[in-house]
Amino acid sequence: MSPAPGTLTLIGQFDSPFVRRVAIALTEASIPFAHLPWSVFDDADRLRLINPLVRVPTLVLEVSCALVDSHAMLDHIERRAATALRPASGAKRDAALRVEGLAVGKAEKSISLFYEYQLHREVSELWAARIPPARGPCTSSPSSFPSPTMSPAGVQPRVRPP
Numbered sequence: 001m002s003p004a005p006g007t008l009t010l011i012g013q014f015d016s017p018f019v020r021r022v023a024i025a026l027t028e029a030s031i032p033f034a035h036l037p038w039s040v041f042d043d044a045d046r047l048r049l050i051n052p053l054v055r056v057p058t059l060v061l062e063v064s065c066a067l068v069d070s071h072a073m074l075d076h077i078e079r080r081a082a083t084a085l086r087p088a089s090g091a092k093r094d095a096a097l098r099v100e101g102l103a104v105g106k107a108e109k110s111i112s113l114f115y116e117y118q119l120h121r122e123v124s125e126l127w128a129a130r131i132p133p134a135r136g137p138c139t140s141s142p143s144s145f146p147s148p149t150m151s152p153a154g155v156q157p158r159v160r161p162p
């Protein structure tokens with residue numbers, strides 16, 4: 001199945017924190033969308049035709065353009081949303097952007113660690129040690145914000161045979 005022209009379509013599986021981020025923002029903004037749960041590995045050939053980076057999320061817009069990064073997607077969604085997703089300005093916006101940066105940064109590091117454990121012949125202990133499991137609240141984050149639970153605790157180092 002391919003994205004239907006004229007339909008906002010989110011590509012990617014919900015095991016990706018970035019895909020979830022965009023799906024949640026679309027839902028919060030009450031923007032309807034179609035969802036194609038393509039895998040970056042199993043569906044790489046057809047994904048590459050739409051996004052040369054072969055990454056998810058990919059957001060196919062109603063016009064012939066596909067956004068390739070969740071930051072751009074949040075920007076797009078925010079411009080279309082009837083109700084603002086973030087505080088408009090000032091210290092509250094800075095605080096929200098900090099929380100967002102921490103959450104996205106933790107997701108990036110978790111994904112990097114996942115690939116380190118799953119795809120490399122030998123795990124770089126130096127790289128693994130740089131990315132501690134995300135347990136407990138982020139420093140200075142508002143107490144109402146749930147602490148990240150993207151711990152790679154379930155991911156075991158794997159050393160492939162040569």
Ligand SMILES: N[C@@H](CCC(=O)N[C@@H](CS)C(=O)NCC(=O)O)C(=O)O
Pocket residue numbers: 015016017018040053054055056057068069070071111
């Ligand atoms: N900066 C990107 C990161 C997206 C990302 O890293 N996606 C992962 C899945 S969680 C991916 O597609 N990895 C495959 C690859 O990079 O080739 C965003 O915010 O959208």
